[in-house]
């Protein structure tokens with residue numbers, strides 16, 4: 146795989162007060178990869194996502210996306226440049242409809258101006274119509290179209306996760322970051338989710354970075370895995386190497402003792 | 405989008421018919437000054453409520469200094485008509501524009517930050533504005549400034565209509581959806597590619613503009629404009645209209661503006677009991693409808709039931 150990397154994180158880190166939540170983080174993602182990021186609770190996985198997406202500005206190191214250094218850039222610009230995410234604790238627009246949730250993601254792709262909307266010019270109607278049609282087509286891919294007029298908060302839990310992924314994809318990303326998408330799911334829902342991830346990866350030609358707490362689950366789907374512990378990379382490699390790495394086993398065993 | 409335009413034309417025509425009837429009654433002297441004035445007050449309060457609804461109900465930004473923008477519009481428009489002898493329409497627009505500029509200046513620094521900075525900033529801003537007018541002799545200081553009565557039913561009605569149309573059209577567009585998403589979850593909105601600061605500032609500036617317009621109509625409805633008319637309690641009055649109507653419901657803001665203006669007009673003659681009864685009404689409504697009169701629903705949602713072809717909402721019963 147001697148292509149240019151889609152994402153390159155170089156020695157990145159962030160400090161909150163005295164706490165080094167993440168340090169010396171080095172990640173490389175190549176186009177089309179499905180890579181896992183695992184580690185015990187509090188290891189710094191979510192914080193790493195926040196570093197990549199501009200929620201936090203790294204206090205050290207660099208984040209390079211599609212050849213451009215993006216640290217310090219606002220999250221909405223990072224998203225517009227082709228990196229999109231879901232959240233560990235689902236963050237849907239709860240009191241908006243399923244359709245409007247997706248439309249928010251389409252917003253940046255539409256062109257009609259605010260003045261056109263206020264004056265109800267033809268470009269407003271054309272733009273809104275296209276957004277509506279595209280969003281409905283999009284929901285169909287995820288079999289969520291029958292819920293389109295429901296409020297997001299009224300969806301069953303598994304469907305909310307599904308909608309959050311759909312919404313992230315509607316922003317048309319090249320790189321999708323999924324933060325514990327299987328959290329709180331039963332085995333059947335988890336299975337469906339893994340199929341969904343495999344499906345969207347092909348369909349949208351995606352690169353995916355998947356955070357997962359459950360090691361076994363990640364082992365099944367990811368080509369490569371990064372292991373984080375106490376804010377630092379512990380190991381990196383294909384699943385079979387990670388599975389037998391004594392440091393990784395220790396980190397996870399340690400967690401079971403403390404839990 | 406389509407589902408709302410069905411109720412749009414009937415409502416607009418009903419509003420215009422209502423305007424014409426009232427105007428006819430005024431011209432034939434069948435509607436006295438007292439009742440006309442009540443209608444004007446209602447319309448001004450609707451402008452205030454709907455403009456604050458955009459900021460709080462739609463965009464989710466807690467502004468508690470709406471009377472400050474109203475004061476800017478009130479005074480600036482009075483200067484335009486009284487000192488420069490320019491037409492009232494020009495004064496109303498100048499009042500709105502300067503209030504919008506004030507909104508921009510307050511909004512940009514405070515809306516960039518997440519959290520409750522805006523509440524503090526707007527509260528402080530409104531007080532500063534009041535104190536500035538209190539200390540400027542050019543506008544009469546504490547004694548106030550003489551203003552001719554220029555506000556009439558026609559001006560008030562059409563500016564109210566413009567306010568509602570602009571804010572409805574904004575809300576029912578991709579821009580309104582962006583603003584709503586900020587109210588729902590600012591972090592997620594940002595993560596979905598929305599420039600949240602931009603939309604917060606825009607909503608805030610539009611809100612300030614129409615508060616300024618309301619201020620212009622307000623100051624030209626009395627014969628005097630005073631700093632004490634725009635104190636903190638005025639901001640709270642406007643806030644109550646939005647909260648009582650149901651945060652997020654434009655029709656709720658309108659209904660509560662009508663309702664509360666009527667209540668306080670009827671109680672005008674009993675100043676000592678007025679505040680007590682007014683408070684009781686609010687407490688009762690909040691006890692029985694804590695989500696506000698309308699919740700997040702709109703009047704047009706009730707039209708949908710019998711104007712749509714039916715059978716579209718089949719998703720409803722599959723979800724528990």
Ligand SMILES: Nc1ncnc2c1ncn2[C@@H]1O[C@H](COP(=O)(O)OP(=O)(O)O)[C@@H](O)[C@H]1O
Nearest residue numbers: 161164166184185186187188189190191192193
């Ligand atoms: N904004 C913040 N301020 C202070 N500490 C934080 C902040 N965000 C995360 N942390 C800390 O960073 C560490 C890593 O957290 P997190 O990335 O959420 O872990 P994980 O997702 O791997 O479970 C935790 O100790 C957490 O308390």
Ligand SMILES: [Mg+2]
Nearest residue numbers: 190191192233
């Ligand atoms: Mg986490």
